Structures are given as structure tokens and as C-alpha cells.
Amino acid sequence: MRLPEQQTGRRPLSDKMRSVLVVFILFLSTLVVFPQSNNIKDLENKRKLALREIESTTLLLNETKKNTSTLLSRINLLTEQISSRQRLISLLNQEVAAISEQQATTEKEIIILTANLKNQQKSYARAVQGIVLRKQSGNKLLFVLSGSSLAESLRRMKYLKDYSEWRDNQIIDIKQKQKTLEEKKAALEKSKAEKNALLGNREKEQTNLQQEEQVHKQEVSDASKKQKELQGILQTKQKQADNLNAQIEKLIAQEVERQEREARRLAEEQARREKLKRERAERAERAERARREAARTSTKPPAKSEEPEEEEVAPKIERESPREREEVAMATPTVTAENFKLSSNFAANKGRLPMPVTGSYSIVGRFGTQQNSRWRVTTNSNGIDIQARSGAQARAVFGGEVSRVVAFPGFNNCIIVRHGGYYSFYGNIQQIFVKQGQKISAGQALGTVYTDSDTGNSQLHFQLWQGTTKLNPEPWLQK
Known part of the structure; x- marks a missing residue:
């Protein structure tokens, strides 16, 4: 008594090869999905950072009194907020595109898994049906003993054992594929929900952007009516900044x-x-x-x-x-x-230095020469201006020694901290917590940032030097 050709091991081998092929295809798709997942996670982190920047700027705008002397500060804050909002919308678009790509990949995987699972289930059903029809389960001993020789009987006995193992493995494999298929479908539904949420956020952020652009336009219009007055304010501030830059260069x-x-x-x-x-x-x-x-x-x-x-x-x-x-x-x-150690460690921490102010902040003044065509004024700064909330503290960006504590017109108290061959400068300090020659650690409070009672502005002027070479602080700070 012989089993049909389809039950003598060829079909199990064919199913095994098919399973290996499916696993290989899924493995290749996984190589695509993993980078996509990492990319989506990275975009999500950047989106959260942009949201925090917007929240900080909103707080600062609410605390800044609206009058002539703060118009420029408000315009700078609004410009920063619009820039952050535009970046947020761009990140949302990228995140939606990445999820769409991931969905397409998952849908392909589901199609492959479904087809493979159906074929495997049909194959297994045919094998079970053949056993039932031929009552192989009740004639196993007869099948073994009916061999023409002892060697053939042993081969039949091994075949029955292998076939039984194959059936068990098929059941396990089918259950695993069903589980994987369910997980893929659940992941697809989750990504669809995430995509819909992102699309809703994008629509809301676009509405916010339009409103902020309208407010910015109104602020600029108000400022244009007071152009001469604002030009005078800018020129006065630039003279103070030039004097400060010269004094700092001399001190450094x-x-x-x-x-x-x-x-x-x-x-x-x-x-x-x-x-x-x-x-x-x-x-x-x-x-x-x-x-x-x-x-x-x-x-x-x-x-x-x-x-x-x-x-x-x-x-x-x-x-x-x-x-x-x-x-x-x-x-x-x-x-x-x-x-040497301080200088090496300081340089190694580029991009990871903490913000020199506590709490919410917004960078409203950039490093270098800035051409302002609207107000017809050219400004130059050796550092950056960071607007903070009232009561914020200035803090050391790295460990070192307080080199100088001085006062400059327009910038109140100022502190220079030496970090080996590097120097950091903190201007517009109201109450000082440290003294010259004192050793300090990274993040240590140096003093409170001065808050103008008339405007509500709290701005820290921050500079960074390597020896006598001034550096743009922004690439060194962790945002």
C-alpha cells in the first residue's frame, strides 16, 4: 500500500520552499520598514521640538508689553514664531509622506502573507483530506509491514514520522502567519489613525500660521508708521552694542x-x-x-x-x-x-551645550552682520540675544572659572567665564550670584536676567570666544 505522490514528501518540501521565499520577501520589506520607522521617529522628535519653540515664543509674546519700544522685539518674536510654525508644517508633511510610504509597504506585506497563508491552508487541508479518505491513520502498521523488504519498511516508518512532524510544523507555521497577519493589519490601522491625526494637526497649524502672519503684518504696519523713532532706537542700541563689542574684545x-x-x-x-x-x-x-x-x-x-x-x-x-x-x-x-582638558572637553561638546538661560526662550538677535532693509539700519553683533521669561536665570554653559565681572552701559552687569582656551560672555545680568576667580560647574546659575519694567523684556546677550576669535554661539547650543 503506497501513499499518493502528493503525500510522499514532495508537497511538504514545496510548501517549505514557499515559506522560505515568503520569509525572504518579508525580510527585504523589513529592511525598508526599519529605516522608515526610524525616520518617522526622528521627524516626530523634531516636530515636538518645533512645538516647544512655538509654545515658548507664545509665552514671551504674551509677557511683552505692546508699545513703541517693544515693537521690534515683538516683530522678532513673531518672525521666530512664524519660522517655527512653517518648519512644523514642513515636518508634518514629511511625517505624513513617511507614514503613507510605510502604509504602502505594510499593505504589500499583508497581500503576500494572505496569499501564502491561503495556499498553505489549502495544501494542509488536501493532505488531511487524503489521510481521511485513505484511512491512513488506521492502517499505519499495515503500511509499514507491507513493505517488500525490511529496508523499505524502515523507510516507510521514517516517512510516517517525518510526515507527522511536517503536519505539526504546518499547524505551528499557519498559526504564526495568522498572528503576523493580524499584527500587520493592526499596525496598518494604527498608522492610518496616526496619519489622520497628523492631517488634522497640519490643517490646524496652517490656520495658526495664517493668523500669525496677519498679526505680523499688522505689527510691521504699526512699526512703519513710527519708522524714524524705531530707527533712532535701533541706532542707539547698535552704538551700545558696538561699544560692548569693543570692550569685550579688549577684555578677552x-x-x-x-x-x-x-x-x-x-x-x-x-x-x-x-x-x-x-x-x-x-x-x-x-x-x-x-x-x-x-x-x-x-x-x-x-x-x-x-x-x-x-x-x-x-x-x-x-x-x-x-x-x-x-x-x-x-x-x-x-x-x-x-x-588642555577644559578646551578639549568644551570643543567635544559642540551642539550639546545647554541654553544659557532657564525656562522658555527665543533667539531674537542673531550673530554677525544683519541687513535690515525695512528700517534701513545695518546691525552687527558678536553674539546672540535670547529673550527669556521674567525672573529667568543666566547659567554657565560649561564648567570653568569666572574671569571677569564688569558693568557696561545698556547691558547692566556682565560676566566672562573661562573654559580653558574658550570664553563665554553673559550680558544684561541684574543680580549676580558669582564672583571673580570663582570655580563654577556647567549649568550653575550666574545671576538673574535683567527685566525692563517698562517693556517687560528679559533679554540675555550671549557671546562665545575661542581665544581672541569670536564664534557663532548657535551651533554650539543644544535646542
């Missing part, structure tokens, strides 16, 4: 020169001590040679070395205490290592 140059001078002094002191140390060793060696020579040629005790000569050469060293000698000897390597 003095600080760099002082550090270089101190480093040279310590290096020269160390070199002098090393030279005296070598000379002492040479004299001691000469005296020892003379003693040995005298001992070999005479029974008389050797003459003492001329120690007074050493006293004359380095009397200062002998008068110093051991503690003083240790401090001077170690001064150069300690300072050099500290500066």
Missing part, C-alpha cells in the same frame, strides 16, 4: 594675554629650576669623583666640596619651604593639563 585679549604671560612665566620658572637641578647634580658628581680620586692616592680624608658655591648659585631655592618648591614645580603641568 587682555585675558588671553594674561594667561599666555602666566604660562610663559611658569614655564621659565620650571626651566630655571630644571637647570639648577642639573647643575647641582653635576657638582655632586664632580665632588664624588674628586673624593674617590683623593681616597685612592692618599690616606687622608677627602676635602669637602665647595658647598658655598651652591648656596651662591641657588640661595633662593634653599630658602624656600618644601611646600613652596612643590607648588612651583607642579604649577606648569597642572595649569597646562587643566587648560
Whole structure:
């Protein structure tokens, strides 16, 4: 008694090959889905950041009083808000497109899985039907014993065992495919819901953008009517900024020169001590040679070395205490290592430095030269202006030492912090929490940002320097 050809192992092998092919296709599609998922997650994070920027700007706008002196600040805030809103809408569009692409991939996977599952179920059903029709389950022993030889009977016995395992594996495989198919369908429904939510958000943000553009247009119109007055305000602020820039450049140059001078002094002191140390060793060696020579040629005790000569050469060293000698000897390597470490760590943290203000903020003044055609004024800044909420604190962007605490007209109290070969400047401070020469850590509060009682404005002016070279702070800060 023989089983049909379709039950002798060929169909199980064919189904296995088909399953492997489906798994391979799904694996290839997974390689596409994973980057898509990462891209969607990245877009979602950027969208949340843009939303936080919009929320911060809205808070600052609500706190800024509407009068002539704040018109420019309000226009800058609105410009930032519109820019953030446009970026948000662009990110929403990208996120919708990415989800649509992911949906198309998932739908293809569902089609492949469904077709494969149906074929596998039909194949399994035919195999089970063949067993029922031929009553193979009741004639297994007869099927084995009816072999023409012992070898054939053993082969039939192995076949029955393999066939039974195949049936069990088919059941497991079918159940797994059904589960995977259900998960794919659930993921598709979820992505459709996310896409619909994003489309709703996009429509709402577009409406908000139109409203903000109308407000911005009205603010600009109001400002245009007071152009001469605003030009005067801008020119006054630019003069103050120019004076500040000149003073900061001078202070930074003095600080760099002082550090270089101190480093040279310590290096020269160390070199002098090393030279005296070598000379002492040479004299001691000469005296020892003379003693040995005298001992070999005479029974008389050797003459003492001329120690007074050493006293004359380095009397200062002998008068110093051991503690003083240790401090001077170690001064150069300690300072050099500290500066090098601070500078290296500071440079390595580019793009990760914390914002120099606490709470909500908005950058309303950019680094470098800005051409303002509307007000016919060219402004230049060595740093950025960050608008914060009333009561916000200025905080150190990195660990270091307070180098200077000074006051400048139009910028109130100002603080310079040295980070090895880098310097950070914080202007428009009201209450100061630190003092010159104090060691500070990253994020430590330096003082409260000055708030103008007439306008409600709280702006911190922030600069960043590498030696005497001014840097654009924005790429260094984490937003």
C-alpha cells in the first residue's frame, strides 16, 4: 500500500520552499520598514521640538508689553514664531509622506502573507483530506509491514514520522502567519489613525500660521508708521552694542594675554629650576669623583666640596619651604593639563551645550552682520540675544572659572567665564550670584536676567570666544 505522490514528501518540501521565499520577501520589506520607522521617529522628535519653540515664543509674546519700544522685539518674536510654525508644517508633511510610504509597504506585506497563508491552508487541508479518505491513520502498521523488504519498511516508518512532524510544523507555521497577519493589519490601522491625526494637526497649524502672519503684518504696519523713532532706537542700541563689542574684545585679549604671560612665566620658572637641578647634580658628581680620586692616592680624608658655591648659585631655592618648591614645580603641568582638558572637553561638546538661560526662550538677535532693509539700519553683533521669561536665570554653559565681572552701559552687569582656551560672555545680568576667580560647574546659575519694567523684556546677550576669535554661539547650543 503506497501513499499518493502528493503525500510522499514532495508537497511538504514545496510548501517549505514557499515559506522560505515568503520569509525572504518579508525580510527585504523589513529592511525598508526599519529605516522608515526610524525616520518617522526622528521627524516626530523634531516636530515636538518645533512645538516647544512655538509654545515658548507664545509665552514671551504674551509677557511683552505692546508699545513703541517693544515693537521690534515683538516683530522678532513673531518672525521666530512664524519660522517655527512653517518648519512644523514642513515636518508634518514629511511625517505624513513617511507614514503613507510605510502604509504602502505594510499593505504589500499583508497581500503576500494572505496569499501564502491561503495556499498553505489549502495544501494542509488536501493532505488531511487524503489521510481521511485513505484511512491512513488506521492502517499505519499495515503500511509499514507491507513493505517488500525490511529496508523499505524502515523507510516507510521514517516517512510516517517525518510526515507527522511536517503536519505539526504546518499547524505551528499557519498559526504564526495568522498572528503576523493580524499584527500587520493592526499596525496598518494604527498608522492610518496616526496619519489622520497628523492631517488634522497640519490643517490646524496652517490656520495658526495664517493668523500669525496677519498679526505680523499688522505689527510691521504699526512699526512703519513710527519708522524714524524705531530707527533712532535701533541706532542707539547698535552704538551700545558696538561699544560692548569693543570692550569685550579688549577684555578677552587682555585675558588671553594674561594667561599666555602666566604660562610663559611658569614655564621659565620650571626651566630655571630644571637647570639648577642639573647643575647641582653635576657638582655632586664632580665632588664624588674628586673624593674617590683623593681616597685612592692618599690616606687622608677627602676635602669637602665647595658647598658655598651652591648656596651662591641657588640661595633662593634653599630658602624656600618644601611646600613652596612643590607648588612651583607642579604649577606648569597642572595649569597646562587643566587648560588642555577644559578646551578639549568644551570643543567635544559642540551642539550639546545647554541654553544659557532657564525656562522658555527665543533667539531674537542673531550673530554677525544683519541687513535690515525695512528700517534701513545695518546691525552687527558678536553674539546672540535670547529673550527669556521674567525672573529667568543666566547659567554657565560649561564648567570653568569666572574671569571677569564688569558693568557696561545698556547691558547692566556682565560676566566672562573661562573654559580653558574658550570664553563665554553673559550680558544684561541684574543680580549676580558669582564672583571673580570663582570655580563654577556647567549649568550653575550666574545671576538673574535683567527685566525692563517698562517693556517687560528679559533679554540675555550671549557671546562665545575661542581665544581672541569670536564664534557663532548657535551651533554650539543644544535646542
